[in-house]
Amino acid sequence: MLTHQFNPYSACTSILIGKNATADGSTMIGRNEDSRAAWAKKMVIHPHQEFDDPQTFKSNDVDHPFTMTLPTIRAKYTATPEWTPKYGLFEEDGINEYGVAMSATESAYCNARVLAADPYVQDGIGEEAMVTVTLPYIRSAREGVERLGQIIETKGTYETNGILFSDAEEVWYMETGAGHYWVAQRIPDDAYAVVANQLAIQEIDLADHENYLFAKDIRDFVVDNDLVNSANGFNFRDVFGTQDLSDQHYNTPRVWDGQRYFTPELKQDPESFELPFIQRANRLIHVDEAQHYLASHYEGTPFDPVGSGTDADKHRYRPISLAKTQESHVLQIRPDMPVNLSGIHWLAMGVSAESVYVPFYAGAATTPAAYQVATEKYDPTAAYWIFKLAGVLVDAHYHELHGKLQDVQKNLAIELGHHVITTDAAAKQTSAESLTDLLTKANDKAAHLALQQFQALSADLITTSTDMSPLNYNTDLNL
Template sequence: MIYTIYLILNFSDVLREYTIPLLPLYSLNIYSPREKYTTMVDRRLIPFILLILMGFIPSGLGCTTFVVTDEASEDGSTFVGHSNDGFGVGLIGHEIREDMVSFRHIIAKDHPAGAMRPVVYDPNSGGEFLGEAPSSDTQTIIIGEIPQVNHTYAYITGSYGIINEHQLMTGECTDYAKIHPGAEKGKRIFYSSELSNIALERCKTAKEAVILIGELIDTYGYYGTGETLIFADPSDAWVIEMCGGTPDGTGGYWAAQRIPPGEIFVAANEFRIRELSEDNPDQIFAKNLKDDAQTMGWWKPEDGPLDWAQVFGIGEYSHPYYSQGRVWRIFDRLAPSLGLSPYVEGPFSKAYPFSIKPDSPVNITNALSIFRDHYEGTVYDLTAPPAGGPFGDPYRVWGPYDLHDAPYEGQLKPGSWPRPISTDPCGYSYICQGRANLPDPIGGICWLGMSSPAETCYLPFYTGIYHLPAPYLHGSHWEFDLNTAFWPYELLQNYARLMYSNMAPEIKAEQERIEGAAIANQSAIEAKALELYKTDERSAREFLTEYSSETALNALNDWKKLMGEMIVTYRNGNYNDVDNKTISNIGYPDWWYEYARYQYGPRVYDIQGLNAIPDVKYVGEEANITGDPISYIEKYQTG
């Protein structure tokens, strides 16, 4: 059954339809009939209504993405990062899969004249499929077709496109927009996942990619949540943001902006492009933005320049700082000289600029570390007591107010945990590296890590490879399988939470060993590949394929070994020295004993007398007492 709410509006004489998905079988349709009915709901209230209803949009998407331009890096590399922080049914390449932790290497292809490219519906889009669909949720739905090009490029893809053979890189995050339309053949056939794949199939440069995506949205329509896509090539970087909701129910909205050379851009589940101007050579946007914004009652020229984020978006996910906290943290880590405050005045604050110049050039080690942050040492520090527990666990069991629902204006929730950059629902993350001084098959790398970034190991997959190793082609978060790439990392991440402060340093040491070796080997591997490339490109690509696969498989085996060592070493909360066959009791820190009222444990027989003493503090000392034990304890009163 589908429940529908009808709102009668007087936008014009033309029938206009919107569909904002609530749950898989629920939708809100807004109609403007040809007949001139009396307005039942003031259209200025629509955004408010949508904010309330959007609490029902399926959650699970909360990614962070960034780009470091070539002039901001130490060696002229461009870096693009993306963390896929959610699970669900997703689009993997051209397949619908019950997971978001597997990958595909799509080969380059030639296509005959007149061929059509199918467009696949993404069930994780937040946009309900409107129309007849297969009975199985995992069965691929072809929602439309577009003319195919003569030749498509090879690329690596997961839930979204990642990097193609010409070093075109992309990252993504989901945003809330004012309207999230449903998918419908002939009206709205594109979501960002297919757009990112098609851009990698057809484009060589970042600007080509954003122009193509804008044209596809204008022509074929957009459904689902708002989205941010970053595109970067070795010498240029752009961000394009998009959403649906046009008055006639077709097409969509989009705005693109170039990231200035020498700077860094970050997005974290909130639109980041602000004032738009036709006179800005570094901006491109849909021609219908301003006219439609006026029609919808969202903006008028006397308001000043159209603010894309504020006019078409609704601000942060879930709670204050859900998005802006991560933007602040990455900016502050890379440019502490800016003195940016962790606090802002509201959801559309301009306290954090569109992009920033880092204090020091960024290298690959810096880039890999960006995603491994839990706000350590800041006002949002998730390892801090008491919430971090006795062993500084940076992850939280989510409660009802931590989910990805959109707060309505003025809503004050009982409390939410800070949303870190490294989060435990993460399926995978990567940092792509592009370099103009090397041939494309050698210059482009996807440093790919499974599970949470802080506890994973990033491994290099060159753009010139012919295939991915088998463990990366399979895997589901619904089915435990240590033969996949995902589960060894996921299992260790979960186990480490039992005694995080003890296990995290050992995990970090193994990360540094494996990643450090891969980084140290880069020059030699690439010199060998370049030597082969000069005489035979195929030999160079076969060499890189073998190296990438071998490195990933060896690391996977090393991680399984580390996982076993951690389980044995910290079994039952002890330190079990395997080499010496000894067991040491680790215990808890003094502050935790005090916080847990450990001083009222079974230390004396006169428990009533002990309870009668005010302000007893745990001091972590062993005593040998005679006489009245209570009089001894009284010495430690703070009174």
């Protein structure tokens, strides 16, 4: 993610998994939305709406006044907007009523040669608008790529981004390059990909329209501007991307860490520019493993910032989960289920390593009250701040208190996993007319479980911390 003019160096980490690479046949896309250590999010479900006339989208970003006409029918969809629309909506991630998921964006960088040939468009589309003008108007992942691609070609963009799409059958990763150009690759059904703030897509086969989509005249663009001598394809990462020292410490190690976790037999250099985009795991991947990756910080290596490595090693690489994460999500579309039951929007508010992924059925009517509250400063009624408070309290005495957090996370993982199993079973016995109400109540129950236990955790952490003051002294109680 790259948000707001006051925060030019934000960044995210993403994962995409094909249906034959997962344990239950789901497709999964997920991302950490990283911006600021205190920048609250909420979760909403926009209802299906039909208008008499086309609607107009106008960005609140004064530096990038993007505007466009929208269709008259807007599908129902989940989203995680920010506490204020002042700098833009930044809805970021969601699942719509047609079973299509979208996460936007993974911020990346385009090199100067390409930008000289096609500069950014200051009133073009950016991250803050992409979910809002795309997700409610698409019926498949492929259609999502095509719709957003058409917007970029005609209206331009003011930044370089990666965008994730999925449905029950396909997973797509799309990348923009320069002002008007983009490519997208279908993740093979038996593969996964992890991405970390670099252009990631490699060889593009311009003749393979089943697995690659791209701006209509991209071949002419790269040839006419002497960017590459292309016949039927080219390496998008090499032509459009960057390779510099910051990449080696900020970006590539996170890709290395993901491939180390899912494919541990690989022996790779964390600073290599040659890490492959598409990779195969040594096992079928469960949803909690996708969540584990997004919550990781080089555990088991010298690079863990809260590990036992040297001070230099602990601060050598930017971790996947860090204090600036606003929320983390895994969007799971499950097979062989009715569309309003198949999508689960797993959401961890705040720092993924210090939070818990709560399952929200996208087919519900609305979100729990605590998730609809988001404020600039701490609010004990807001889900974002309830999870953030526990993390802040743990951070104050990390090694002494982290075990308490882990116990709660483990217990909730069990309870919430069981909750999904029992809800699915109940849904099979529920009429279509009553299903939305069932799922809404299920989401309320899941949120209540997580929030109640994190509030109890915070009370325990505060009580325990009272005797950890630097002003403490071992006083003889007999005096």
